[in-house]
Every structure is written in C-alpha cells, then in structure tokens.
Amino acid sequence: MAPRGGLRTGAGRKPGSNDYHESTRAIRVPLSLWGDLQQYLDSIKLLRKRQTLTKDMVFPAIAPPPLNFPLFASRIPAGFPSPADDYIDQRLDLNAYLVTHPAATFFVRVSGHSMTGAAIHDGDLLIVDRALEPQHDRIVIAAVNGELTVKRLAIKKGIPWLMPENPDYPPLEISEGLDCVIWGVVTQVIHHV
Amino acid sequence: MAPRGGLRTGAGRKPGSNDYHESTRAIRVPLSLWGDLQQYLDSIKLLRKRQTLTKDMVFPAIAPPPLNFPLFASRIPAGFPSPADDYIDQRLDLNAYLVTHPAATFFVRVSGHSMTGAAIHDGDLLIVDRALEPQHDRIVIAAVNGELTVKRLAIKKGIPWLMPENPDYPPLEISEGLDCVIWGVVTQVIHHV
DNA sequence: TCTTATGAATATCGTACGCTATTCATTTTA
DNA sequence: TAAAATGAATAGCGTACGATATTCATAAGA
Numbered sequence: 001m002a003p004r005g006g007l008r009t010g011a012g013r014k015p016g017s018n019d020y021h022e023s024t025r026a027i028r029v030p031l032s033l034w035g036d037l038q039q040y041l042d043s044i045k046l047l048r049k050r051q052t053l054t055k056d057m058v059f060p061a062i063a064p065p066p067l068n069f070p071l072f073a074s075r076i077p078a079g080f081p082s083p084a085d086d087y088i089d090q091r092l093d094l095n096a097y098l099v100t101h102p103a104a105t106f107f108v109r110v111s112g113h114s115m116t117g118a119a120i121h122d123g124d125l126l127i128v129d130r131a132l133e134p135q136h137d138r139i140v141i142a143a144v145n146g147e148l149t150v151k152r153l154a155i156k157k158g159i160p161w162l163m164p165e166n167p168d169y170p171p172l173e174i175s176e177g178l179d180c181v182i183w184g185v186v187t188q189v190i191h192h193v
Numbered sequence: 194m195a196p197r198g199g200l201r202t203g204a205g206r207k208p209g210s211n212d213y214h215e216s217t218r219a220i221r222v223p224l225s226l227w228g229d230l231q232q233y234l235d236s237i238k239l240l241r242k243r244q245t246l247t248k249d250m251v252f253p254a255i256a257p258p259p260l261n262f263p264l265f266a267s268r269i270p271a272g273f274p275s276p277a278d279d280y281i282d283q284r285l286d287l288n289a290y291l292v293t294h295p296a297a298t299f300f301v302r303v304s305g306h307s308m309t310g311a312a313i314h315d316g317d318l319l320i321v322d323r324a325l326e327p328q329h330d331r332i333v334i335a336a337v338n339g340e341l342t343v344k345r346l347a348i349k350k351g352i353p354w355l356m357p358e359n360p361d362y363p364p365l366e367i368s369e370g371l372d373c374v375i376w377g378v379v380t381q382v383i384h385h386v
Numbered sequence: 387t388c389t390t391a392t393g394a395a396t397a398t399c400g401t402a403c404g405c406t407a408t409t410c411a412t413t414t415t416a
Numbered sequence: 417t418a419a420a421a422t423g424a425a426t427a428g429c430g431t432a433c434g435a436t437a438t439t440c441a442t443a444a445g446a
Contacts, residue, residue, distance in 0.1 A: 024429080037220060138386070191312045193382060207439070209397090
C-alpha cells in the first residue's frame with residue numbers, strides 16, 4: 001500500500017474546536033474552589049454547545065434567559081480544616097437575597113428628592129414587595145390620584161399620613177376623599193454610585 | 194566538612210503554605226475567563242492574607258440560576274399598575290443588572306458613618322468591582338493597615354487622597370509610608386429599609 | 387550551652403509533555 | 417466519477433515534571 005504522503009496544509013484540528021469554542025489555558029485554583037469551578041465550566045460548555053443548535057431545531061417557549069454569567073454555583077461541602085483564618089465561605093445570590101416574595105415583587109425607579117432623608121435618591125431603584133402589609137413607619141409606594149409616589153407611612157391617631165423625608169416637601173394626610181392606594185412596601189434601595 | 198545526614202522527619206514545606214492557605218490544582222479554563230478568574234483568585238489571596246476581615250464582611254458573588262422579576266419603567270403613567278398591564282416593559286435579573294464582572298465582584302458590608310453624604314450608610318451592602326480601575330472621584334474600598342474602609346478617591350496634584358463624605362471625619366492622604374491598597378471600586382449600594 | 391549555617395525533605399507553581407481527538411487532502415475502491 | 421478509506425497535521429486535555437521556595441533537624445562554630 002503506497003503512502004498517501006505530501007503536504008497537508010489546512011489539515012488538522014481547528015482552533016476553538018472544543019466545547020467552549022475557544023482555546024483554553026491551565027490555571028491553578030485552590031481545592032475548595034475546584035469543584036465549583038468545574039461545575040461552572042460545565043455549565044459554560046453546555047451553554048456554548050447550544051449555540052451550535054439552530055433556532056429551527058431548538059427554541060424556548062419564552063424569551064431566552066439572560067445567560068450571562070459566571071461564578072461558582074453551589075456552596076463548598078464543609079470538611080476542610082480551615083486554619084484559624086477568615087475564609088470566605090459565603091456566597092450571595094442577589095435575587096434570593098433581595099427578593100423575598102418573587103411573585104409579588106416589583107422594581108420602581110425613583111424620580112424626585114422627597115425621600116433623601118431615608119437614603120432614597122433620584123434615580124435609585126426600589127425593590128417593592130406587594131405581599132407585605134403596609135404598617136406604621138414603613139416606606140411605601142402609594143398611588144395618589146393615579147400617580148406613584150414614595151413616602152413613609154405614619155399612622156397618627158388612627159389617621160394615615162404619607163410623610164416625606166425632606167423638609168422641602170409637605171406631609172400628606174390620607175383623608176376620606178383622597179384617591180390613594182398603598183401599593184407596596186419598599187424593602188431595599190439600590191443606589192448606583 | 195561532614196555531611197549533616199540522617200532522617201529529617203517533619204522537615205519540608207508545609208501544606209497550605211501558599212497564599213490561599215490551601216492546596217491547589219491545575220484546571221483548564223477558556224481564555225475569555227482566564228483574566229477574570231486570575232483577578233478573582235488574586236482577590237481571594239489578598240482576602241485570605243488579611244486577618245481583620247470576617248466572612249460576614251466580604252464575600253464573593255455567585256452565579257445563580259437566572260430568575261427574573263418584573264420591572265417598571267422609569268416613568269410610571271397614571272393608573273394602577275398590575276402585572277397584566279403593559280406597564281411592565283422589562284424583566285430584571287438582579288445579578289446580571291448589578292454585577293458587571295462577576296468573577297471580580299465582591300460584596301462588602303459597611304460599618305461606620307463616614308460616607309453618609311454619598312448615600313452609604315452603616316449596614317449597607319456594597320457591590321465592589323475589582324475589575325474597574327480606581328480613578329479620581331470614584332468611591333473605592335481601600336485596605337489601610339489591613340483594615341477595609343470606604344472612601345472617595347481624589348487625586349490632588351498627583352497625590353491620592355481618601356476623602357470621607359461626612360464632616361466629622363478627616364481626609365487621609367495616601368503617602369509613601371502608608372500601608373494602603375485600593376482594593377476595589379464601589380458600583381452599587383444596597384440599602385435595607 | 388547557645389547561636390548560626392547547612393542541606394535534606396517536601397510543597398508550590400507554571401508549563402511542557404504525552405496522549406487523544408479532529409480535520410481534510412489525497413489515495414483507493416466501487 | 418463519486419464515495420470511502422487513509423494518514424499527516426494540528427488542537428485539545430489532564431497531569432507529570434523540573435525548578436523554586438520553605439521548613440527544620442542536625443552539625444558546626446562561638
């Protein structure tokens with residue numbers, strides 16, 4: 001059998017022919033992160049593999065989730081003898097941390113300065129929980145004459161008031177004739193630096 | 194000169210004598226993650242070196258399964274919003290929204306009142322991005338003598354200063370002899386109501 | 387006896403290495 | 417002529433390897 005010799009330009013495995021569609025590089029990581037990282041990388045592979053599927057073959061029932069991002073999905077199983085040191089073993093999922101009742105939670109963008117005394121500024125994003133009951137001294141979203149507003153709810157002698165936290169704005173009594181609905185309770189304020 | 198031979202039990206480098214205080218293992222990662230991961234690992238190293246930090250104060254971000262919540266538009270028109278309406282014009286994943294560089298992002302709990310003028314209060318949770326370059330007028334996390342502090346970075350005539358935003362606290366010049374590391378840039382402040 | 391110098395022991399670290407998987411021009415076969 | 421088989425070329429993958437860093441029992445020196 002004769003050899004099939006000769007030049008083979010263009011032959012060979014293609015760069016980025018791995019599951020990432022991208023070259024890789026070895027890096028050294030602490031053992032406690034190794035499992036998580038492995039898991040994370042697997043999910044990246046999976047996501048990038050899906051890119052080879054055309055929209056004619058596979059498509060989601062609803063809008064695709066933001067597949068963004070990174071790191072370290074699950075907690076490390078304990079059992080690592082940590083020297084008397086401050087190890088980082090806490091992780092945070094902002095959604096879970098900031099939202100208690102997902103189905104009843106909404107975001108509202110603040111405009112105006114009536115609540116600067118309560119650390120609520122123009123442009124901030126409020127996390128509003130509609131499942132919480134409005135109570136005295138809580139910060140609430142109220143719809144007054146159909147317009148949303150952020151104020152602190154105060155009950156004085158049985159009369160509810162909407163109290164701004166800025167001396168330039170007046171309190172508003174929720175009297176009988178006022179078209180006012182307490183719409184939700186503010187639980188968190190997200191302020192962009 | 195006679196040899197110093199013989200058994201040497203107990204000799205040798207100790208396990209966990211690296212910057213992680215923990216053994217490591219090589220793992221292969223895609224190049225696009227390599228930089229972020231490198232930065233993340235550097236942060237871990239730095240944190241484990243410091244002894245004044247507790248795990249309650251600083252911890253890394255994670256990648257949770259994406260959850261979406263309804264988001265209201267900036268300007269909410271008059272009326273009563275409900276999920277059935279088209280007031281909801283987008284949904285929001287807080288992780289994706291608040292974290293730009295997940296591998297380089299950490300959370301820091303604020304203690305103290307030196308930055309109340311910048312809407313940063315005692316107990317707030319800061320989102321800190323180590324991938325951002327500290328620049329003039331940005332709010333940064335600095336490690337001064339091993340202790341974390343939040344200040345606004347100011348460059349005056351080439352000299353960097355750490356400026357509080359509370360008249361009760363003094364500015365701090367970052368002079369040559371000072372043990373100070375700008376550790377990250379604050380991008381968001383989460384304030385619990 | 388106490389202090390210092392020495393070198394065996396052993397962990398860390400980045401990466402090179404051996405192996406496998408893939409690609410495709412060429413050759414062989416139908 | 418078209419399809420299948422072959423094997424050179426080249427990238428991916430996990431880990432072993434050589435070099436370096438650190439520790440500390442012992443020997444040498446004060």
